[in-house]
Amino acid sequence: MNRRPRYRWAVLAFAGLALLLWWAPLPGAAQDRGTPQTGQPLAVPPVAPQNRAEFLQAADEVMAEMSQIVHLAPKGELKKSIRTREEIREYVLKDFQEDKDKDKRRSDELMAKKLGLLPEKFPLEDFLVDLLTEQIAGLYDPKTREFYIADWIAPNEQREVMAHELTHALQDEHFSIEKWADAAKPNDDAEFARHAVLEGSAFGAMMDWTFRAQNIHFRDVPNLESLLNPDMINGGEKDSKFDSAPPYLRDVLLFPYLSGAVFTQRLLQEYGGWPGFYKVFANPPASTQQILHPELYLKGAKPDVVALPALPAGESARWKKLDETVAGEFFLLEWLKEFSNEARAQELASAWTGDDYAMYEEAKPGTGAPAPHPLLIWRIRTSGDAGAARLFGGMSQALDMRYDEKTDLLRRPSYFEFQTPQGGVYLRCRGAECLLVDGAERALYDALTTAMGWPTAPALKTHDQEIAWQRIAPERLQLRYIVDTTHALY
Numbered sequence: 027m028n029r030r031p032r033y034r035w036a037v038l039a040f041a042g043l044a045l046l047l048w049w050a051p052l053p054g055a056a057q058d059r060g061t062p063q064t065g066q067p068l069a070v071p072p073v074a075p076q077n078r079a080e081f082l083q084a085a086d087e088v089m090a091e092m093s094q095i096v097h098l099a100p101k102g103e104l105k106k107s108i109r110t111r112e113e114i115r116e117y118v119l120k121d122f123q124e125d126k127d128k129d130k131r132r133s134d135e136l137m138a139k140k141l142g143l144l145p146e147k148f149p150l151e152d153f154l155v156d157l158l159t160e161q162i163a164g165l166y167d168p169k170t171r172e173f174y175i176a177d178w179i180a181p182n183e184q185r186e187v188m189a190h191e192l193t194h195a196l197q198d199e200h201f202s203i204e205k206w207a208d209a210a211k212p213n214d215d216a217e218f219a220r221h222a223v224l225e226g227s228a229f230g231a232m233m234d235w236t237f238r239a240q241n242i243h244f245r246d247v248p249n250l251e252s253l254l255n256p257d258m259i260n261g262g263e264k265d266s267k268f269d270s271a272p273p274y275l276r277d278v279l280l281f282p283y284l285s286g287a288v289f290t291q292r293l294l295q296e297y298g299g300w301p302g303f304y305k306v307f308a309n310p311p312a313s314t315q316q317i318l319h320p321e322l323y324l325k326g327a328k329p330d331v332v333a334l335p336a337l338p339a340g341e342s343a344r345w346k347k348l349d350e351t352v353a354g355e356f357f358l359l360e361w362l363k364e365f366s367n368e369a370r371a372q373e374l375a376s377a378w379t380g381d382d383y384a385m386y387e388e389a390k391p392g393t394g395a396p397a398p399h400p401l402l403i404w405r406i407r408t409s410g411d412a413g414a415a416r417l418f419g420g421m422s423q424a425l426d427m428r429y430d431e432k433t434d435l436l437r438r439p440s441y442f443e444f445q446t447p448q449g450g451v452y453l454r455c456r457g458a459e460c461l462l463v464d465g466a467e468r469a470l471y472d473a474l475t476t477a478m479g480w481p482t483a484p485a486l487k488t489h490d491q492e493i494a495w496q497r498i499a500p501e502r503l504q505l506r507y508i509v510d511t512t513h514a515l516y
Contacts, residue, residue, distance in 0.1 A: 081184070082106055085173065088188040088235070089195070095234045097300045098196040105172040114176060115159040122151060133349035133385040136400045140385075140464055141361050142428040143274040157267040157275075163187045166194040168204045189235040193228040201307045210310070215329075215354025218282075219311040226286020226317075227303065230294065245294035254284045274360055281356060285317050292320035314356035315378060330380030330407045335477035341470055345386035345401055353383050353404065365424040374420040377413030379458075381406040399449065401465040403474065408458050415440060418455040421462065425451055438484045443468075456480055 085106050093100055109117070138144040164175040164187035173191050175184055197203050203224055210216035233244040247253070268276065289311070293303050316323035329352075337345060355378040362371035382405050387398035408414040422442040426432075429446050436443040442453045449465040454475065461478070463471045475483060 078108065080181075081108055081175070084185060085188055085192070088185055089192045091235060091238075092189055092192045092196060092231060095238070095300070096193060096196060096231050098200050100196065101199040102171070104192075104195055105170065107172065107174040108177050109174045110177050111159060114162055115155065118155050118158045118162075122155065129348045132387075136348070136385050136387070137353075137383070137402065138274060140400055140402050141364075142424070143361060143364055144272055148272070153267065153271070157271065160267050164191045166191040166198070168194075168198045168202075171195070171198070186232060186236060189232040190228045193231040194224065197224070197227070201304070206307060206310070212350075213352045215313050215352040215357070216311070218354065218356065219314050219317050222282040222286035222289060222314070222317045223306055223311065224286075225282035226288070226290040229283050229287045230290045231300075245291050245299065247291070250291050251288045254287055274364065277360055281314075281317075285314075285356075289317045289320050289323070292324075296324060313352075314354040318355060318359075319376070329378075332380045332382040332405050332407050334382050334384055334403055334405055335474045338470065338473040338477075341473070344389060346389040346398075348385045348387060350382065350384040353381050354378075358406070362420045362424060365427045366420060370420065374417050377408040377410075377417055379407050379409050399465060401449070402462065403466075404462045404464075405478075406460045406462075408460070410458050414455040414458050414460055417460055418442075418453065421453055421455075421460060425453060425462075425464075434486055436484060436486045441483055443483070443486070452483070454480070454483055 085104075089100060089104070135144070135150050139146055139148070144150065162176055163179050163183075164173070166173045173188075173195055175187055175191075179187060194203065207217060207220045207224065210220050230244040233247070237243075268279075271279075290303070293306060294300065297303055297305060311317055311323050313329045315329060316327070332352075334350065336342075355375050358378055358381070359371055359375035362374055366374075384403045386401040386403075388401075389398075391398045406417070408417055418440050422437075425442065425444075429444070429451065431446055432444040434443070434445045440455045442451075444451055450463075450467055450471070452461075452463045452466070452468070452471040454461055461475065461480075463474065472482060
């Protein structure tokens, strides 16, 4: 699969990464495959050296088979090679070092850490290099039109990897997949959705190849979504990087394969097979919401375009913008799921219709500061007032659980404010929208909401006034209570 420099995509960019984790539960799997395995720990040596002539012959045979399965004719010569673990590690490091979007990569990391999806001191890039080095089974690189396979993959498992990767190669010849994916920039959510198309379709094609002798077609597999449930995945190697990854990273890794496969199957059913499926390259999904809910894609539902208010003049010089982009329903779901149960998170996140967020850091950190202070501004639009009111309950709960050290708490219907050692946190939902500002002073927050045309938010009362408020309206202070849809008081 094509390389992606930013960490949000880096964990899904190497297409063999998860192939051996979860194909076996599908019906009709051959009985001599054994238990699906993850990649081996770094200390485990590779299997016996592969015979290059046999590898090339196998790749040519699988390419011919995949061409027939997916109805795409090969157009040119494809380079093929076998790589050692050391060569793969060098490749991964080179990819990181050549990344010209360091601010964007840092923004992704700060966003995840700001919201509690990754621990504050988590060594993300080092972890990813080890994870990718450990897990990669094979890779197709559209920049060089080269397919390579890891030399520790057993011969009887190589052809599944080839079936997946060579699907990418065939699609690239016909649709220029890297250019196609990059066309979604600078919308991260739309770009992620396109990668789900690529990985999900390659997974589906691999399944068609795997079960071709049984005449089982991927598009006809019943209950695919339940069969590909991430809860069924067991890494096996308990000292592997995949098993030790935070849940968010594992979900980012698996989303293009699991949700992408369900999306692919739905389109194969709708369009009558692989030739019809390729309509998706002319009409790509606009968001991860369309991947999570294929019926919205088929209906042509598009996300709302949301714009952030500009920083006030007095603040613009203080902050350096690292990135501004769309988070999407998938990211919102991941955040809510981190601090709630999955069913509730799915219900709340499904109200998403669009968003925009910006990550900043201080342009001139104070003397002795360990790192520039980060600032997050995130504006989310929902399907209506009721959806925003419910989303407020989930977001305020997540923020309350995210920060252990809180002072000056202020809770009102559809408004939540408190102070942390990292700055003030302000959440408000009004009408069909919610605005979260994390890491700022109240004056900055007020300036932003004024620019949005919102009235002034409630102010913190004296201690005695707050106690009185809590006595007369205790039920309003329950985080899950907020179902108010009027927002008229504030």
